[in-house]
Amino acid sequence: MVKICCIGAGYVGGPTMAVIALKCPSFEVVVVDISVSRIAAWNSDQLPIYEPGLDEVVKQCRGKNLFFSTDIEKQVSEADIIFVSVNTPTKTQGLGAGKAADLTYWESAARMIADVSKSNKIVVEKSTVPVKTAEAIEKILTHNGRGIKYQILSNPEFLAEGTAIQDLFHPDRVLIGGRETPDGQKAIQSLKDVYAHWVPEDRIISTNLWSAELSKLAANAFLAQRISSVNAMSALCEATGADVSQVSHAVGKDTRIGPKFLNASVGFGGSCFQKDILNLVYICECNGLPEVANYWKQVIKINDYQKKRFVNRLVSSMFNTVSGKKISILGFAFKKDTGDTRETPAIDVCKGLLGDKAHLCIYDPQVTEDQIRRDLSMNKFDLDHPVHLQPMSPSSVKQVSVVWDAYEAAKDAHGVCILTEWDEFKTLDYQRIFDNMQKPAFVFDGRNIVNVDKLREIGFIVYSIGKPLDPWLKDMPAVA
Numbered sequence: 001m002v003k004i005c006c007i008g009a010g011y012v013g014g015p016t017m018a019v020i021a022l023k024c025p026s027f028e029v030v031v032v033d034i035s036v037s038r039i040a041a042w043n044s045d046q047l048p049i050y051e052p053g054l055d056e057v058v059k060q061c062r063g064k065n066l067f068f069s070t071d072i073e074k075q076v077s078e079a080d081i082i083f084v085s086v087n088t089p090t091k092t093q094g095l096g097a098g099k100a101a102d103l104t105y106w107e108s109a110a111r112m113i114a115d116v117s118k119s120n121k122i123v124v125e126k127s128t129v130p131v132k133t134a135e136a137i138e139k140i141l142t143h144n145g146r147g148i149k150y151q152i153l154s155n156p157e158f159l160a161e162g163t164a165i166q167d168l169f170h171p172d173r174v175l176i177g178g179r180e181t182p183d184g185q186k187a188i189q190s191l192k193d194v195y196a197h198w199v200p201e202d203r204i205i206s207t208n209l210w211s212a213e214l215s216k217l218a219a220n221a222f223l224a225q226r227i228s229s230v231n232a233m234s235a236l237c238e239a240t241g242a243d244v245s246q247v248s249h250a251v252g253k254d255t256r257i258g259p260k261f262l263n264a265s266v267g268f269g270g271s272c273f274q275k276d277i278l279n280l281v282y283i284c285e286c287n288g289l290p291e292v293a294n295y296w297k298q299v300i301k302i303n304d305y306q307k308k309r310f311v312n313r314l315v316s317s318m319f320n321t322v323s324g325k326k327i328s329i330l331g332f333a334f335k336k337d338t339g340d341t342r343e344t345p346a347i348d349v350c351k352g353l354l355g356d357k358a359h360l361c362i363y364d365p366q367v368t369e370d371q372i373r374r375d376l377s378m379n380k381f382d383l384d385h386p387v388h389l390q391p392m393s394p395s396s397v398k399q400v401s402v403v404w405d406a407y408e409a410a411k412d413a414h415g416v417c418i419l420t421e422w423d424e425f426k427t428l429d430y431q432r433i434f435d436n437m438q439k440p441a442f443v444f445d446g447r448n449i450v451n452v453d454k455l456r457e458i459g460f461i462v463y464s465i466g467k468p469l470d471p472w473l474k475d476m477p478a479v480a
């Protein structure tokens, strides 16, 4: 029986291994983690992450051929294939701080593998890592090798949160990079055999190690670039009277461009786009390519501009001050159908409004009050480290309340701010919300999900990213 062990039971390790276990019933799959609470949650009815369809997959396999454990060393020593899916956040200190990937967790996992292994292993990079990481890992493993042979493969993950299970069931492609030696090719074939249980052969691509590592960074950079491109257009739409949804539709009809990933927003979030682009920028700089580095940096600059622009629009349209005003924040997760808040644009928008002394009343169907308070009090980049290494009791943020109902959040508010595109926000009773708000009542839609005309009929002053401006807003300075 093939034994698979995955180090890191997070957003990638958990769902990916659950799907492998489901599709490969003859394999034993064990997911291990240093976080005791995370493993306990995986073994309970309340899984540690919210992901549509995940519960069903886990329920079908857990206890049969899918296990979650903190007995890391035992499970690693017994495995044939070891996936490493640990955090690779942006470095906060030292060389490359604010840009380079922090490989502390990866290195400690590799050293542990080297320490406990007694048989040959295939070690799979599942985390997103800088190009050439496999070379460093190889050195760590073979240094302490005691004659044990390791083959390192790069098998980056392309799932998106909120659709992880569907993405894993029907991936556009599975990418496997390995050494171009007979042993390297044999290892690639072993991993291909795992995915071949459910992924069509023509969707399993193999490359050399460095191409696979770089393709992951490139894919995320291209995706983020599309969002920054449409967000840059949204600013121009507001200045000219064009409508960004119409522009996106027209542009996306070109089959060379395609319709996906062209929704203007308050900015992209999530744990990966920013960190992976910063990582790419750092690699370019280290390779003496400042022009290439600057090109990609611009994607992040536009994203920061978009978030700042949104806050400035909001404040300037409310008579240039939100001091003491209640602003209702609908949605805190970085996108719908996830409870993940890493790098969510909501953090920057809320911090911007708090800087102008607003009172915030926040509602998100999947994010806890504790998480919101942590996010608003912690430093940027600290949030993507393992949970048990984060401060236990973050300092409490004044001027913020968290409620469990959108109507409660909007009651007596001066403005409503939509920051996540949760479906339930599309069907709220906006008349009821309007009736219970201070007047003039404002809606700032950072996701373009409300019916602007209908809301204006009710009496709201509406700002929707990249849409023709409300007459009220036309006279306000659109500074950024």
Ligand SMILES: NC(=O)C1=CN([C@@H]2O[C@H](COP(=O)(O)OP(=O)(O)OC[C@H]3O[C@@H](n4cnc5c(N)ncnc54)[C@H](O)[C@@H]3O)[C@@H](O)[C@H]2O)C=CC1
Binding pocket: 007, 008, 009, 010, 011, 012, 013, 032, 033, 034, 035, 038, 072, 085, 086, 087, 088, 105, 106, 108, 109, 126, 127, 128, 129, 157, 158, 159, 160, 161, 271, 272, 384, 385, 386, 387
């Ligand atoms: N979140 C996503 O949608 C995607 C993430 N990725 C990449 O996958 C990697 C993991 O990301 P997530 O799953 O989101 O992170 P996560 O933070 O949800 O999970 C990582 C887990 O690794 C554990 N861990 C850290 N060091 C460990 C060690 N030495 N031994 C055992 N466990 C350890 C942590 O406790 C944590 O539970 C990152 O490199 C990320 O860039 C790639 C594609 C999608």
Ligand SMILES: O=C(O)[C@H]1O[C@H](OP(=O)(O)OP(=O)(O)OC[C@H]2O[C@@H](n3ccc(=O)[nH]c3=O)[C@H](O)[C@@H]2O)[C@H](O)[C@@H](O)[C@@H]1O
Binding pocket: 128, 157, 158, 159, 160, 161, 162, 220, 223, 227, 260, 261, 262, 263, 264, 265, 266, 267, 268, 269, 270, 271, 272, 273, 334, 335, 336
């Ligand atoms: O490496 C990763 O972590 C993953 O990053 C993204 O997945 P994810 O961040 O989970 O979610 P996306 O759907 O890509 O959304 C990212 C952000 O962009 C925003 N977005 C997305 C699409 C769009 O048109 N407009 C837009 O503003 C979303 O609201 C969200 O804040 C990629 O889509 C995955 O392929 C990749 O595996």
